[in-house]
Amino acid sequence: MTTVRGAVERLLALVRRGRLERELEDEIVAHLELAERDAVARGLSPEEARHAARRRFGGIEQMKEEHRDRRSFRWMETLMSDLRYGLASLGRAPGFTAVVVSVLALGVGANVAMFSVVDAVLLKPLPFPQPDRIVRVWEAPLPGVVNATSAPDFLDWKRLANSVFKALSAEQPISVALTDKNGATRLSGKAVTADYFQVFATKAQLGRTFTPEEDRPGAAAAIVLSHAAWQGDFGGDPDILRRHPILDGVPHQVIGVLPPGAFDRDETRFWKPLVFTPDQQVRDIHWLTVYGRLRGGVTAARAAERIEAIYAALAQTRSINDRKWTIVVEPLARLVAGAGLERSIYVAFGAVALVLLIACANAVNLLLAKAASRRRELAVRSALGASRGRLVAQLLTESMVLCLLGGVAGIAVAGLLIRAAKPLLAESLPFTADVNLDLRVLSFAGAIALGVALLAGTFPALRASFSDVAESLSGSFRGSSGAHARLRRAIVTGEVALSLVLVSGALLLFRSLLKLQQLDTGVRLENVVTMSLDLPAGTYPTPQKAAVFYRAMAQRLEAVPGVSQVGLATHLPLRWISNGEGIIISGIRDPVMVRFKRVDPGYFRTLGIPVVAGRGITGQDSDGTPRVMVINQALAGRLAEVARMTDPVGKVVRVSTPGYVEKREFIPEVEIVGVIRSERVSSPGDRDPPVVYVPLAQAPSPQVKLVIRTGAEMAAVMPAIREAVRDIDPNLPLGDVATMEQVRDRTLSGASRPAELIGAFAAIAVLLAAIGLYGVLSHTVTLQRREIGIRMALGARVPDVLLHVLRNALGMVAVGLAFGLLGTFALTRVMKNLLFEVSPLDPVALTIGCASMALIGLLAGFLPARRAASLDPVETLREEG
């Protein structure tokens, strides 16, 4: 204990030193000088004057000490002595202390870690200046549907809406090959208009960001790097501003590096100016994401009205096709945490709050048990004259010390949890979320620890001191009856109930996860590795060149030993297809909206997607042959519905088709040659959208995904795959390497994350409930020793005693389970949104939950029961007599 006191003393000494001490020193010197001067004026010699001044002043050290006492806090001393007493008393029961502290540490730690996530995602303002002014601007063709923006529309907004926007920028994600002497690597970036960094109000740490001229045609090739890219991809080179890295074969000057922070958590490593080429200035192609910074005092709604007014005005002068789209201006803060993420986070937070409640219940229980066993000590002290208030204060200090220790340990636990979960969090949280044990989280931890201390400490302290002194002293207090025991049983019952809620919640999510894993995705996942590839426009300026390259690469890859099949597509299997187009059928007024995917002949084969009618896409379908497409069953159904096209194979329709690099679409006639079984491209629960598959050779795209089926050892084949691609073009890096299982998990991740989290919390809760049950049962047995001794002396056998104790335990558990089931029913509505094809009242999950809790009750009861049964009755009776 002396070390603790010493530490506090040193800490206070540190605070005491410093300004106040120096000021006092100065005051004394000034005082003595003035006194000396007066003394000299009275006719004393300088020497005598100095002595006189000193004498009149009195004891300097004594006065300083008094001064310090006044400055510091009196109550500190009293508190220190109470703390010392508390620590000493805890030190006498190290086992008890360790159990309570670790129980609280688990509860507090889980909560603090979870709060840091809630805080980072939902509470903290975004890490940009005046974050509430940053908005995203969407077009909404239909209520609830949002769309990207075309370049001319964006330029209109920028020109005409500057009364509401301080800055407006458009962006498009890009991916380039960075080549240096070690070869080529892929770098994700964004092409942005010059206002981009004004929208986020971010200044460069080194150099500068873009000037207004830099997104005009003819500007020099310049890039801004993220801090992480500078440190990682460029080794923190201090001369970075003089370097000209080669991106897609073109040297770019680094004009600036951003400060570390939010942008480092995004996958964007660099930004380059977005220069609109004439062929991109088409109103029909919607491809830009628009962010804006509102002027002060402008609401999102007013900004939306302004843009709608611009639309209306332009529609009159320029006859933009009869669009009645509304504009959605949405604060960035609301966008980064989508509704799904928000719900998962709150459910997880609710789960940890339950864990904390259970931990508190445990602490109360243990403290009550402790207080009960100290009745005699307290009674003696009370008889010797200690006031009830004094006893309460002392017990309270003791529990406070315990809870604060628990809180500190909890912060350490939270730190570990956050560090362990960081990679997972970085993947699933928006880039603006900085999850950290910062001051806000620490104050939350402090508040929790204090709340726990009050909750868990006050009650036992009051109960203990209100008990009857005479009864305790006379030693007649025996057995498990009495209000005290009833209270503790009630607490354990509550713990069991809360734990059951958590456990069955976790089991429900787990079953839902299993269902998801077994979900028929429509593709064969095993031994398939995927990666992405971007062709630089400089080397592959025409779609023909790209088509030739793709064909050559597919052939080369299929020759790699260990590779069995190769497919190429513009979008990964099981991932959402971002391209949307329309099919125009003669005789039908509205185009049929479809998802649009370009694939090579190997795609369906590699993924085992069966052709159910007509044919798939073959090597014959190329630039020179008639345009063909394959549709999925969902589209076949849709065509039958809207166009009464029961047998689509052989029918010719017109399909809007995006260009290669240029932002221009054409609407050729295309023959439907086949129907395939739908592959899943959206999250479970959504219906398969209608999809069109067009031969990659007939409409190449510079960005493709490779889907490669390998033998058993995927990792072993990867170097050969890279080598093969390098053979054809040494400057093309492969990126985003992932197995098909990983791709699927990412599609399903919205549903799986809460399951993992809540599962972890449920495990903690079960552990805590087990500790609680064990604590109470073993304590009850301790108190019943005499009773058990008498029973055994009267002929009770060991099994009788065991049965008695276990019945007691199971009784508590049974009542707890009943309440827990009620709680589970109450939470049905919350759980329903998180479950996939599992009822919130799934009998399997609830049965397993109840059974496991009962088992834990039995285990927790068995150990104390066995101990009780092994007691020697003679010994017990003598000891207690």
Add this chain to the structure above:
Amino acid sequence: MSKPQSEVPYGTLDLLILKTLEAMGPLHGYAIARRIEQVSGDSLQLSQGSVHPALIRLEQEGWIRTDWGISETNRKVKFYSLTRAGKKQVPVEVANWEKATALVARLLESL
């Protein structure tokens, strides 16, 4: 040191300092101590240093405040003056003192 000297009665130093500041306006620590000595006709034995802890206490109560000034010896020193609360406190303290002395006097007479 020819005159007989008495100690400052317990608890009165605060009152003396408040009264002094009320009468004299802002003063530094030494001046306060000297003033109290002078008014008492040097019959009060005051350890001059003891005014400093008392000043801290009064400042903590919010009755006096400090401003930096320059002493006659050209040194930066604290000048103390009454706050508004301090001005209100002076009559209260005086009344308390009078009540206490009246009580003690009555007790002494009747015992």
